[in-house]
Amino acid sequence: MNNWIVIPILLPMLTALACALIPASKIAIQRTLSLAASLALVATGFFMISQTMSGEIFSYAMGSWSAPFGIVVVVDRLSAMMVALTSVVAFCVLAYASQGADKRGPYFHFLFQFQVLGICGAFLTGDIFNLFVFFEILLLASYNLLVYSGGKKRLKAGIHYVILNLVGSALFLIGVSTLYGITGTLNMADMAVQVAALGPEDQAILQAGALVLMVVFALKAALLPLYLWLPGVYSAATAPVAALFAVLTKVGVYAILRTSTLIFGPEAGVGADLIAPYLFPLALLTLFFGMVGAMGSHRLRHMTGYLIIASLGTMLASIGLFTEASISGALYYLVHSTLNMALFFLLIERVSAQRGPFTDEIRIGWKLTQPTLLGLIFFGVAVAAAGLPPFSGFLGKLLMLQAAIDEPGGFWMWAVILFTSLLGLIALSRVGTQVFWKGTEVNDARAEKVERTTALQAAPLVAILAILAAYSAFAGPVTEYTDEVAAQLLDPQQYIDAVMVEPAFFPDTGMSDDLRNKDH
């Protein structure tokens, strides 16, 4: 019995409920519990990676109802990798939030753990309607986290976010019910089988339903033209929340990648290569406009939001080529970019706290009280974000460029990535010199308003930077793994075989058939 598979769902769930029952005055207990659970999740994540290393795919039938009749939770290489990434980001962010940010509103740990649960669930589920449920959990948790610390600006951003996503949820249902109507199943592996068997008369309606679904995923993944909500929302969130949100967009990327390889891959008959013609150009445009936005931002948070959009564009463009090397490069880059952007949000809060009324505005303000510590971390973040060595962004871009050489869109990939990298470099160096090197001295009257970064607050930041450096140093084994992830994705039959067990099984209740008539 592979009960470990449900740990990433059950553990945050129970932790969240426990945290909600512990009174707010006992926040220390909530923190301890939440951190312990988060650490256990990190261990689980890496255990999952070790389990999937051999290439085995684990399918877990919820409620003992076998696929396609019940809901299955599936762990393959991609899921394991995404859960591990989520757990690492969550732990670092939680360690930071536990230094005080969790007291700015009620139910922080409850919501945080639910957010983690929603993300992990989305990565693990093998059922498309269950994916909807996890999207809802994600949405509610993230909406609450967005507004948990109050404030008019957050509320406004929150309303934008929730309304857009509710429209998204409605579209999700339209898409799923269309697919269900055509294929008669909700299980993704089964759907792959059914789609491949459809006749040409079903092609248009199938693709219409599937594309509606893809639009929902694109909304989550902030693909052009659906990225405009992101900078406002992310910059309104408090630092730890925004940092965790860095993973949130990856759920959209994951969903696109999963469905387009498993259900709508080249072997999918009338559903074949559903988004291949559109994803690549849209993603490159996303990258371009994301970087333009980063350069044109007036605030650091906003800029980070746009950098996230640019990085999403980068990885989706590479995914859009749908080759083993291009997906592998995108996945390598995905981990890097998620960690780095999470770090960026945390750092901005520390920087803002020392700039008085200037907070995160990109203009000359107060000089920082701890310029060396914060400046060095910024240098690291900026170098990583611009895709320069020694950090992993550089290797990620290299992998993706290399993968694109012989592809039809290769030229555009190269041109846009190189050009936007230059824009990013210029934008980040401008920001760095303005915020960190210019500024007026902080006098005594101002000094009271300056919040020093404690060692415990700095520790998670430094830890993420160290992880990024290690991620670069151990890029060899990591890329070997991502290669295998991509190979597994491009061979969906492995996934289908693991999920669609023969013969189908149902709960064994130990009750006899005679009972059928008992009630009647």
Add this chain to the structure above:
Amino acid sequence: MTPLLIVLLPFVGLILPIILARHSHTAATVGALIPTTLSFGLLLSLAGDVFAGEVFVASWPWIETLGMNLSFRVDGLGMLFAILILGIGTLVVLYAHFYLSDSDPRGRFFGALLAFMGAMLGVVLAENVLLLAFFWEITSLSSFLLIAYWTHVPLARQGARMALAITGMGGLLLFAGLLLVGHIVGSYELSAILANGALIQGHDLYVPALILVLMGAFTKSAQFPFHFWLPNAMTAPTPVSAYLHSATMVKAGVFLLARMHPALSGTPEWFFIVTGAGLVTLTFAAYVALFKHDLKGLLAYSTISHLGLITVLFGFGTPMAALVGVFHILNHAAFKASLFMSVGIVDHETGTRDMRILGGLRHAMPITATLATLGAAAMAGIPGFNGFISKEMLFYESWKLPFIENEWVVPVIVTVGGLLSMAYSVRLVIDTFFGEEGDTPAKPHDPPFGMWLPVALLVAVCVVVGVYPSIAEPIVNAAALATIGGVMPEGYEHLSLWHGFNAAVVMSLIAIFGGAAFFMLRHKLFALAERYWPNLHGKLVFEGLVERVVDATRATTASLENGSLQRYVMLLIAFVVAAGALPFFLFDFAPGNLPATELEPVTIVIFGIFVAACLGVVANHKRRLTAIVTLSVVGLVVSLSFVKFSAPDLALTQLSVEVVTILLLLLALYVLPKETPSEGGFSLRKVRDGILASVAGLGTGWMSYMVMTRPQDSISMTHLEKAYYPVGGGTNVVNVTLVDIRGFDTMGEVAVLAMAGLGIFALLARLNPEHIHGVTRRVLDRYPVMLTSATRPLLSLILVMAVYIFMRGHYLPGGGFIAGLVATVALIIQYMASGQQWSSERMPVNFRIMAIIGVTIAVLSGATSLALGKPMMTMLVPLGEPGTVMTLYFDLGVFLGVVGAMMTILTSLGVLSRPASAETLAHSKETNPWKP
């Protein structure tokens, strides 16, 4: 192992000066010297073998997918550069020890310097070209930190940014170029690339790859038109200028030309691009140098010019020219670093670098004057100094070019370059050390021994090589051999001072005497330049360009991301309509073959009402109360249609959901103004949105039609079959699906509901009801007596019904979810009829806790099966008696979750309507806009 250590030692050792800087200045310097000298020692231990022609290659795998290995190569070319980097590096550390003032943070300086040193060693010793590019970018980054070392100086920051932008861009393009080269060859190892020149040059991608690689080289080595970052980087402390901007980093570009020479050179493309860029740079920069009054500015342009000269030599593509290029790299590094240091001394001691102020320093600073004069002589190419020999060889080679028809062009240009070089060298010496003594800010004197010693050592190299050139032969030959690719040029035997009387001698004479004459005319030339030299500065152009780009991005971003939710939703709908419609244009489609159900009059009437109600909501959306009431009609018709299509569970659920949400919406109206602000009259936008909404709605209908006319064959057939005993254990398939087959979904949705409840509580708890307009008065209305008396007996009735619905759920329409909603309706009615206060006093329940406990019960009953060795959510675990199953507990959790969440929302909204204090009330009466 040794090559790896040579590169890594400076990186690892950079921590030493940072730590030791806290103790003393000397400790910091020693800390910087330790890794430098260790690394130097290791390097020299390989020197003998390398000079003998051996090539050390050491490799460790790093990223095999990428073809990027940690592989290093020590050959003659790498050795020459590594000696320059570490040799001059050692001298610069010594020099900086005296140069830096007490307030300059030394840890940061030496730390960045060592990082740069390591990166530079990485560039010149890399065997893998991707590794080379990796270190290349690190040199850009570390030089950024070094140029902006004095962060408080605005020019330093600007200069650093510009250098980073230009060299960083070059680095990116270089990357691209090297990726292409590696792609053509199939390996990124230099050994393979250098051996496959013909393959590369014959490939379709050769020209793009060449241009990209050259962009890297030209930006780094400040070739026209990318030269302007270098003079602006002169805001760096002088040791940095001496090290990075004369001896090492700017040489990385020409190093790259030498490194890739065997693989890329020899084609017309190479010849014309490289030689062309070099020739323009050589003369243009030499000319500008003459007009620079700032000593460092002069040296900067002189450096650019000499880099142009070296570029020209590599551009020729002939073996002998390459050898001369290598030789001149060595010579230039020696004299230019010494000159930078001399100029730094002058600046340090006099407080100025302006040649219009300086003068006659030979009396006050005899040692510096002597050293600088000797260095300048080498730069000018006076016989007896190293610069003469390499320049003479260039002149000679300029007559033996491939691909060019008019053989005079290149010799004339290089002679002009030499002439200008002579002129500015003379100016540097005369205007600084001779003539009248200037009125300098500080009283000059010679620096301490430690500061001029590095200069003296470098000048000694210039003189010794100048007089006795064959001493440099081992290193030059080894480096040239690597550059050319194995065979020494024909006819070459030794480096020597005199090659006999030939055209080159004439050119040299022209350059020397012409340059001197040019210098005599300098004042006239300056006047001319003041008047006619275009006031065009690369820096201003660059800064202006960046500003324009930033402005453009700001305008673009502001026009796209305008903060309008309406726009974002419009884009989403438009995008999804496009996505949904596209397949119908691309592929065949046909509705299914199921016959249509018969249209009955009742159906027509009901759906007529439905459509009318929908339109009514749209028409009335500004009058909120009316809109909500109309909306409830929509919901009602939906539940009726469920009844019609025999789905009693859905009908019940829809009905109760409808009632609860409408009631909550009505409550929420308390805190909202009665009317939506006006959106103005008719507008194109409304038409657009109307069309979009209609298309989206019709499209959804069309898709439903396409689906529903198709025969259904789905997993629900199996559900129908299995829901009964013994598998599902119930007779109501909807409920079995909810609590068992897809109980996992239900668990998630109940959690969502609980989160929504808690979220609304948290949100509204912050809101102060006294700050909301118009609320207070309405709350003071009496509760209607009829409603109050009618609802109180209803409470128990409805609750009993809820229990009934709950209990029968597994077998007949009902269940925890519906029961929860029904119970909620019962409670809400009390709140509405009798008010928040009255109801809360009689029901002291914390609904938030109830919601959490409900979810917890649901989760735990789902997880119980784990303890019994069954997968999670296995509901029918045999616990003794058949039929004692977890579904009941699970459904109880759902029930409590629903009631708890809904009531939390209700009470949170209700809190807003509690009576206000008398004081606020009095105040609100005056300001209340809705006062009757």
